[in-house]
Structure formats: structure tokens, C-alpha cells
Amino acid sequence: MRVLLASYAEKTHFIGMVSLAWALRAAGHEVRVASQPELTGFLARAGLSAVAVGRDHLLKKHFEVVTQWGEGEAPGLFDVGEAWDDDLSWDELRWGARDTAAWWWRMVNDPMLDDLVSFCRAWKPDLVVWEATTFAGAIAAQACGAPHVRFLWSLDLFAAMRVQYLERMGEQPEADRDDPVRAWLENRAARYGVEFSEDLVRGQATLDYLPDSLTLSAPTGARRLPLRYVPYNGRAVVPDWLRTPPERPRIALSVGSSTTEWFGGHTFSLGEVLRGLGELDAEIVATLPPEEEAGLGPLPDNVRLVGYAPLHVLAPTCAAMITHSGPGTLCSGLSHGVPQLLVPGPRLDAPLLSRLVERQGAGLVVLPEDAGAVSLRDTARRLVEDPRHAAAAGRLREEMAAMPSPAETARVLADLVREGSLGPT
Numbered sequence: 001m002r003v004l005l006a007s008y009a010e011k012t013h014f015i016g017m018v019s020l021a022w023a024l025r026a027a028g029h030e031v032r033v034a035s036q037p038e039l040t041g042f043l044a045r046a047g048l049s050a051v052a053v054g055r056d057h058l059l060k061k062h063f064e065v066v067t068q069w070g071e072g073e074a075p076g077l078f079d080v081g082e083a084w085d086d087d088l089s090w091d092e093l094r095w096g097a098r099d100t101a102a103w104w105w106r107m108v109n110d111p112m113l114d115d116l117v118s119f120c121r122a123w124k125p126d127l128v129v130w131e132a133t134t135f136a137g138a139i140a141a142q143a144c145g146a147p148h149v150r151f152l153w154s155l156d157l158f159a160a161m162r163v164q165y166l167e168r169m170g171e172q173p174e175a176d177r178d179d180p181v182r183a184w185l186e187n188r189a190a191r192y193g194v195e196f197s198e199d200l201v202r203g204q205a206t207l208d209y210l211p212d213s214l215t216l217s218a219p220t221g222a223r224r225l226p227l228r229y230v231p232y233n234g235r236a237v238v239p240d241w242l243r244t245p246p247e248r249p250r251i252a253l254s255v256g257s258s259t260t261e262w263f264g265g266h267t268f269s270l271g272e273v274l275r276g277l278g279e280l281d282a283e284i285v286a287t288l289p290p291e292e293e294a295g296l297g298p299l300p301d302n303v304r305l306v307g308y309a310p311l312h313v314l315a316p317t318c319a320a321m322i323t324h325s326g327p328g329t330l331c332s333g334l335s336h337g338v339p340q341l342l343v344p345g346p347r348l349d350a351p352l353l354s355r356l357v358e359r360q361g362a363g364l365v366v367l368p369e370d371a372g373a374v375s376l377r378d379t380a381r382r383l384v385e386d387p388r389h390a391a392a393a394g395r396l397r398e399e400m401a402a403m404p405s406p407a408e409t410a411r412v413l414a415d416l417v418r419e420g421s422l423g424p425t
Contacts, residue, residue, distance in 0.1 A: 001414055002030045004125040005151075006116060006137030008108040009036035009056055013131050013153045015328055016209060018046050019230035020129070020151075023406035027414070034119060034137075036112050045235055053119055054112030059104065080157065082351045084218055090168045097165060098180045106184055109136040117192050120144040127417050129207070132158055135185060138200045143192035147422035149225070149413070150203030154327040154349040155210065159202045159220035197424060204422045207409070209331065211399040214356045225412065228403040231332040236310035242317065246283050248302070249319035249384050253277070253286040254311065254329055255343070268343075268371040271296040276373030277322075278303045280381055285314065312336075319390070320383045322376065325350040330357065337397035339363055339389035341379050343371050361392030 003024050007014040014035070025031045025048075033043045034051045043050035088096075113136040120128070120140040128148040130137025141148035162181070169177050186196035194200075198221070206222040208215070209229040253274070270292065277284045278300030285304045293305055311332040315321065321333045325344040330353065333340050340363040344350035357363040364379050383389050404412065416422050 001127065001417060002123065002125045003032075003413075004120065004123070004128045004137075004141075004146075005031065005033045005130075006128060006134050006140065007033070007035050007039070007131035008112060008134050008136075009039040010108075010131075011039060011042055012326065012328060013133070014039065014043075015232055015234075016153055016229065016331075017129070017131065017151050018048070018232040019406040020207070020227065020409060021046075021048050023410040024413075027407065027410045029410070029414070032123065032125075034112075034116055042234075046232070051119055053115040057108040057111050059107050080352055082355045084160075084216060084352065086164065086218060088164065088168075090172060093161070093165050093168055094178055094180075096161075098178075101180045101184045105133060105135060105181075109134065110188070112136050113139065113188060116140045117143045120146065127413060127422075129413075130203070132156075135200060136188075138203060139185070139189050139192065139194055142189070142194045142200070147204055147417060148199075149205040149207055149422065150222070151207045152209070155214075155216055155353055156206065156208065156220045156222065157216070157349060157352075159206070159222045160216050160218040162198075162201055163219050163221050199424055204424070205416070209403070210327070211396060211403065213360050213396060213399055214353065225409065226403045227409045228405050229331040229335055229400060230406055231312035231315070231328075231335060233310045233312055233328075233332065234308075236308070236313070238313050239306070239309065241304070242309065242313055246317060249282045250317050251277065251280070251282050251284050251320045251322065251380055251384065252309075252311075252314055252318045253284065253322040255322070255324045268368070268376075269373075271299070272373040273371075273376050274299050274303050276377040277380060279377060280384075282319070282380075282384065285309065285318075287311075287314075320380060322380060325354040325357075327353065331400070334362065334393060334396050335400050337390070337394040339383050339393040341366065341376065341383050343368055343376070357396075360396060361388060362396050363389070363393075 005017055005021055021031055032051050033048045034053045036054055036056045037052040038056045040050040040052045116136050117140045121144045125146050128137050128141035128146050129151050132150050132152050138148050182196055185200045189196055202222045205225050207225050207227045209227045283302055287306055287309050290307050315333050315336040315338050318338050321338050322341040323329045325342045342354040342363050342365045344354040354365045358365045364383055366375055366379055
């Protein structure tokens with residue numbers, strides 16, 4: 001079977017797909033990964049056969065410009081805050097859909113669409129697996145007659161909001177039933193003889209690595225295929241200091257690359273926070289890029305700065321982690337039963353995902369505006385000293401471990417394709 005994985009050039013969105021790509025390849029399937037040129041080096045380093053399609057998107061440059069203008073808010077359609085909001089007004093939903101389609105989805109998909117369709121028609125995949133906002137993958141699949149599934153990198157806010165949007169739209173007068181997501185996809189799909197259907201938005205099935213305890217209760221209209229999360233953090237050599245167990249409880253601080261790359265930095269002083277954490281009877285390990293280490297000032301002896309450490313090796317040695325609630329970082333810790341202190345960014349999935357973890361007892365949330373040396377130090381102490389958090393994280397680890405492995409999922413996908421069970425929904 002020929003399987004194409006498609007993702008626009010955003011490493012944090014694709015990284016969770018790596019283990020499935022490996023499993024498909026190990027099962028004997030022919031696997032290609034199509035993305036814009038910027039991501040192909042990362043794909044090749046992961047041992048995958050990369051296909052560069054189209055040109056690199058300009059989303060990050062656009063974000064930098066609107067931030068300078070003071071208009072750098074994320075699209076409102078998916079900003080539900082700390083709890084699911086099932087009562088958004090029609091005006092809020094319509095504004096969010098317009099903004100999201102125009103300034104996110106169109107910007108990352110249009111530059112790769114023509115070339116991706118051309119590649120699919122030439123290579124003729126039997127299955128296309130597309131990252132949840134790479135709608136070009138769905139169009140290309142249908143343009144060459146292949147079944148296709150979405151791959152989520154976090155909560156399925158996209159499909160849940162789509163359900164809500166269509167319900168609200170149906171309540172409006174005919175003249176006001178504006179659907180910018182459909183208008184954009186319908187226009188692009190028509191170029192290749194593809195008719196619009198909701199499959200272009202939600203896929204013919206959806207791969208989801210979040211356990212049931214951390215998923216939305218809202219309906220999504222999607223056929224869900226659970227998949228165990230297997231951490232992959234890039235190529236790495238295990239450093240000597242990670243080869244022996246720590247003498248004191250180890251607390252890792254990993255606040256993600258996207259905070260700096262997309263939002264210009266953190267809402268708190270890293271130097272002050274690290275000095276505060278250094279007051280704990282613990283070993284503090286901070287995974288920071290070299291440029292962030294400059295200007296931190298003197299740090300306590302029990303604080304270790306590492307430019308990079310593979311989280312799948314670091315996490316099992318930790319008593320707790322302090323993270324930004326990025327799904328990859330979060331799941332890398334939870335897959336090893338590590339409780340987390342979560343300082344979520346204000347946008348998209350992070351606040352809601354953080355609260356879901358806290359509700360399970362596996363983490364504690366400190367909002368960015370409240371994050372400082374004292375609050376993070378005291379919360380980290382509670383997280384380590386109260387055994388209930390480790391026990392709750394252990395339960396989530398067991399729940400995740402019981403989900404189908406990438407190898408099992410590869411077999412499921414092959415069976416669905418062979419049986420013709422994937423198709424218009």
C-alpha cells in the first residue's frame with residue numbers, strides 16, 4: 001500500500017505523526033511525506049522520505065506584522081478559553097470562521113495545493129493522512145481518488161466548532177448563511193474536479209492520540225480512530241548526566257520553542273523563575289536554546305541548563321515537569337506518568353487542554369499573568385510533595401498505554417483501505 005502523509009511546514013504539528021509513519025514503513029508499506037520545503041530537512045532527519053511541494057508559507061511573517069500593529073490575536077473561532085463554550089453567538093462564529101479561513105488556513109494551504117495535487121495524481125497513493133489543518137491533503141486525496149484521514153495534534157476544536165457553526169447557520173435567514181470555510185474549500189477543490197463535502201473539513205476518519213479523559217465532550221461529527229502517543233523529539237544522543245538516576249527529585253522546565261518563535265518570548269522572567277525553583281530540594285533541568293540562556297544571571301547550583309534534551313529520555317527520570325501545555329510536550333510527560341505544572345499560552349487549545357489535565361488531578365495550572373518565581377516554586381512543590389498528582393498521572397499513562405499502538409493502527413488503516421470502509425461520510 002502507498003501511504004502519503006501531508007502537512008504544511010509546522011514541525012510541532014507534524015511531530016506526533018512520525019511514529020505512525022515509521023510503523024507504516026515497518027509494516028512494508030511505501031510511505032512518503034509531502035510538505036513545503038522548509039520542513040523537508042526535519043523529515044529526512046527523522047528517517048522519512050520527504051517530498052517538497054509548493055513554496056513555503058508566510059504565516060509566521062504575517063503574524064509578526066500584525067503583532068507589530070497591535071492586532072496579533074489568534075483567530076477567534078477556536079479560542080474557547082479554559083472551558084468548552086457551546087453558546088457562541090452566530091456573529092462570533094462567523095467572524096471567527098472568516099478570520100481563520102483567510103489568515104491561517106488559506107495562507108498555509110494555498111502555496112502547496114497545486115503541487116500536492118500533481119504529486120498525488122502522479123504517485124497515486126492508496127491512502128492520504130493529513131495534519132488537521134492541511135486541508136490541501138484532503139483535496140489532493142479526492143482529486144486522485146484516494147481515501148483520506150485527518151491526524152489531530154490536539155483537541156478536536158476544529159470539527160467541534162464546525163458542528164456548532166453549521167447548527168447556528170441553519171438558524172439564520174437564507175441570505176445570512178455565510179460559510180467562508182466552505183466557500184474557500186469549494187473554490188479550491190473545484191479546480192481539480194472535486195465537489196465540496198464535509199469530508200474536506202473533517203476527513204473520512206480522524207486519528208486522535210489524546211486519551212478519552214482529555215477529549216472534548218462536544219460532538220465533532222468525526223469518526224475517531226484512537227492512536228497511542230509515542231514521543232519523538234528529533235535525533236538525539238543520550239547525554240552522560242541522563243544515564244544515571246538523579247539523587248534528588250528532578251523537575252524539568254520545558255516551555256517549548258513555539259513560545260519564542262511565534263509569540264516573542266515568555267510572560268515571566270526565566271532567570272527569576274529558575275532562581276525561585278532553585279530554592280526547592282530538587283534538581284532543576286531547563287531545556288533552553290542557547291539564545292535564551294544569555295542574560296539569565298547567576299543561577300543556583302541545583303539548576304542545570306541544557307540546550308536540548310530528548311524529552312522521551314528526560315521525562316521518565318522526572319518527578320514533575322513545568323510546561324506550556326503544548327500537546328507534544330504534555331503527552332511526552334504523561335506517557336511516562338509525570339505530573340505537570342502547566343503555564344498555558346492564552347490562545348487556541350492550551351488553556352482548555354491544561355484545565356482538562358488539572359481536572360484529572362495530573363497537573364496544576366498557573367495562568368501566565370500569575371506566573372512568577374514564587375507562584376511557580378510553590379506550585380511545583382505541591383506537585384511533587386502531594387502523591388495524588390503522581391497517582392493521577394499514572395492513571396493517564398495507563399489509559400494512554402492501552403490505546404492502539406502505531407503498529408496496530410497501521411494494520412487498522414490497511415484493513416480499512418482494503419475493505420473499502422473509508423469513503424464519503
